[in-house]
Amino acid sequence: xxxxxxxxxxxxxxxxxxxxxxxxxxxxxxxxxxxxxxxxxxxxxxxxxxxxxxxxxxxxxxxxxxxxxxxxxxxxxxxxxxxxxxxxxxxxxxxxxxxxxxxxxxxxxxxxxxxxxxxxxxxxxxxxxxxxxxxxxxxxxxxxxxxxxxxxxxxxxxxxxxxxxxxxxxxxxxxxxxxxxxxxxxxxxxxxxxxxxxxxxxxxxxxxxxxxxxxxxxxxxxxxxxxxxxxxxxxxxxxxx
Ligand SMILES: *Cc1c(COP(=O)(O)O)cnc(C)c1O
Numbered sequence: 001x002x003x004x005x006x007x008x009x010x011x012x013x014x015x016x017x018x019x020x021x022x023x024x025x026x027x028x029x030x031x032x033x034x035x036x037x038x039x040x041x042x043x044x045x046x047x048x049x050x051x052x053x054x055x056x057x058x059x060x061x062x063x064x065x066x067x068x069x070x071x072x073x074x075x076x077x078x079x080x081x082x083x084x085x086x087x088x089x090x091x092x093x094x095x096x097x098x099x100x101x102x103x104x105x106x107x108x109x110x111x112x113x114x115x116x117x118x119x120x121x122x123x124x125x126x127x128x129x130x131x132x133x134x135x136x137x138x139x140x141x142x143x144x145x146x147x148x149x150x151x152x153x154x155x156x157x158x159x160x161x162x163x164x165x166x167x168x169x170x171x172x173x174x175x176x177x178x179x180x181x182x183x184x185x186x187x188x189x190x191x192x193x194x195x196x197x198x199x200x201x202x203x204x205x206x207x208x209x210x211x212x213x214x215x216x217x218x219x220x221x222x223x224x225x226x227x228x229x230x231x232x233x234x235x236x237x238x239x240x241x
Contacts, residue, residue: 013054013234020234027221038221041086041210043231045070046238049077056081062104064088064229068095071102088170088229090144093117100125107132107170107210107229110146112157115164122163131164132210135192137185138174145171148192152199159201168208168226169193173216182216186223 025035043064044052052063052074061082065071066089075085084104091099091106093114099106100121109115109131122129133154136145146154151169158166169192173185193206200206212220214233221228232238 013051014058016234016236017055017058017060020230024217024221024228027218031222033221033224037226039227041088041227041229042234043088043213043229044074044235045089045231046240047235049074051235052078052083053081056083062086064107064231066090068098068102072098075102096121100127100129103129105130105132108134108144109158109164110134110144112154115154115158115161119161119163128163128165130167131158132168132170132208133158133166134170135189137171137188138181140174143172148188151192151196155196155204156201159204166204166206168206168210169196170210172213173211173220179219183219183223186211186216186220186225190224 021040024038024040028035028038041062041064042055042060044055045064045066055063062084064086066087068087068091071085071087075083085102087099087103087106088108091108091114096114096117100118106118106129110133118129133151134145135148135151136143137148155166158164169189171185171189173182176182189209189211193209197206208226209224210227210229211223211225212228214230217225217228217230
């Protein structure tokens with residue numbers, strides 16, 4: 001390489017965040033959305049406290065994790081950062097106690113049994129949680145979430161639990177290069193939200209649609225996402241060593 005080769009800006013976390021936010025904003029403009037209406041949820045799973053601390057210095061405060069154990073491990077060293085931990089992964093009922101103690105929000109609520117376990121533990125803690133219902137919008141066996149047809153009944157039950165504030169819906173699209181198939185998943189979540197709103201229990205407004213990840217967030221924004229959950233495009237590739 002020549003000595004006078006131009007140097008690229010360092011690939012720091014700050015530059016990745018700025019690039020990502022610019023891509024989110026550009027997608028909003030392309031699809032007639034207000035950039036202020038699409039939030040970024042950084043997904044910090046597998047990344048350690050040092051990088052998360054750096055992210056908090058840039059103004060990020062909510063972080064998504066898919067394992068409660070990781071929240072347990074990170075909450076203590078980062079206790080001074082005022083982080084709101086958001087659970088985005090499949091939750092076993094026996095984790096309800098830790099979630100009630102440590103999480104600010106659960107986006108992967110998919111069944112009444114889990115809601116009841118959370119409610120019991122939250123009452124003991126004297127706390128409340130924001131929740132999103134995770135809905136299955138693809139046929140992939142590996143994806144969890146409740147069937148769209150089961151959403152109205154679960155919503156009615158949740159309206160009776162004071163500790164859970166239902167804010168909206170969350171989904172993962174099919175993992176595919178077929179953009180139309182991915183968009184169909186996102187569109188079906190929005191359609192379901194619109195249907196549920198028509199006879200939602202009093203006080204439940206379902207304003208939020210959490211959809212879109214590093215590989216598909218632009219399509220999700222086109223379909224009405226209010227929150228994109230971004231891991232690798234922000235923190236880099238994950239290693240599960
Ligand atoms: C890991 C994860 C993400 C982020 O995935 P990336 O492709 O790294 O952006 C989003 N949502 C859920 C539920 C996840 O588990």
